[in-house]
Amino acid sequence: MSKPTATDSKPLSSDRVESTADWPDDLVQVGHVLDAWGTQGWLKVAPESNEPAALLKASHWWMHSQPGRPVQRAQYAVRLARRHTQSVVALLEGTTTRTQAESFRGWTIHARREDFPPAGKDEYYWVDLMGCTVLNREGLQLGTVGGLIDNGAQTVLQVRTAIGDKQLDRLIPFVDAYVVEVDLAARRIVADWLPEYD
Numbered sequence: 001m002s003k004p005t006a007t008d009s010k011p012l013s014s015d016r017v018e019s020t021a022d023w024p025d026d027l028v029q030v031g032h033v034l035d036a037w038g039t040q041g042w043l044k045v046a047p048e049s050n051e052p053a054a055l056l057k058a059s060h061w062w063m064h065s066q067p068g069r070p071v072q073r074a075q076y077a078v079r080l081a082r083r084h085t086q087s088v089v090a091l092l093e094g095t096t097t098r099t100q101a102e103s104f105r106g107w108t109i110h111a112r113r114e115d116f117p118p119a120g121k122d123e124y125y126w127v128d129l130m131g132c133t134v135l136n137r138e139g140l141q142l143g144t145v146g147g148l149i150d151n152g153a154q155t156v157l158q159v160r161t162a163i164g165d166k167q168l169d170r171l172i173p174f175v176d177a178y179v180v181e182v183d184l185a186a187r188r189i190v191a192d193w194l195p196e197y198d
Helices: 053-057 098-102
Strands: 027-037 042-047 060-064 073-084 087-092 108-112 133-136 141-150 155-163 166-173 179-183 188-191
Touching (some): 027 053, 027 087, 053 108
Antiparallel strands (some): 027 042, 133 141, 179 188
16 A cells, blocks of 8 residues: 645755754655646645655655755745645745746655554555565565565565575565555564465
8 A cells, every 4th residue: 555935046045954863763755846836836746655645744844855966955844735636736835936846846755754644444554564574374484575566456565585695575465365464563464475486
């Protein structure tokens, strides 16, 4: 399963730049800015997930300038955010012109994990599954979740394990037929999976 006061020339004034130490430890990347939207300072954002609930709910976004540019990072209050087709459009506090909005193009957007809305029954945020130990029914450790893949039909766990000096990725569909139990408190997933399936 699985939100500045700005000038027209740049999105951050020098008093808005924050050091890495000012950033919360639980930040998760939830999207990136595609472009300006309209003429009133709105941003068009590509969510990292098909379900952009965290992007829409967060009252503040922590943003980072695009790679290859001088590093700027700061926190911004979100005045409004809503879905728009497959993207999200949002208005940041203090951003009122298209030129200001365009200066954010390529910036990544992060939200605090604690600001995510609660997941539904038998639903999980990908970020919470990362690093979980995966065991099979017999208690044999299959590896740890190193990534997730959305192939359109289903989510697939990318379970990484070391065999000798090599890294092996097991791809286990994250569906009821294979996933027996998810215990986030214990950081453990039990799967109906045998090592020889690889």
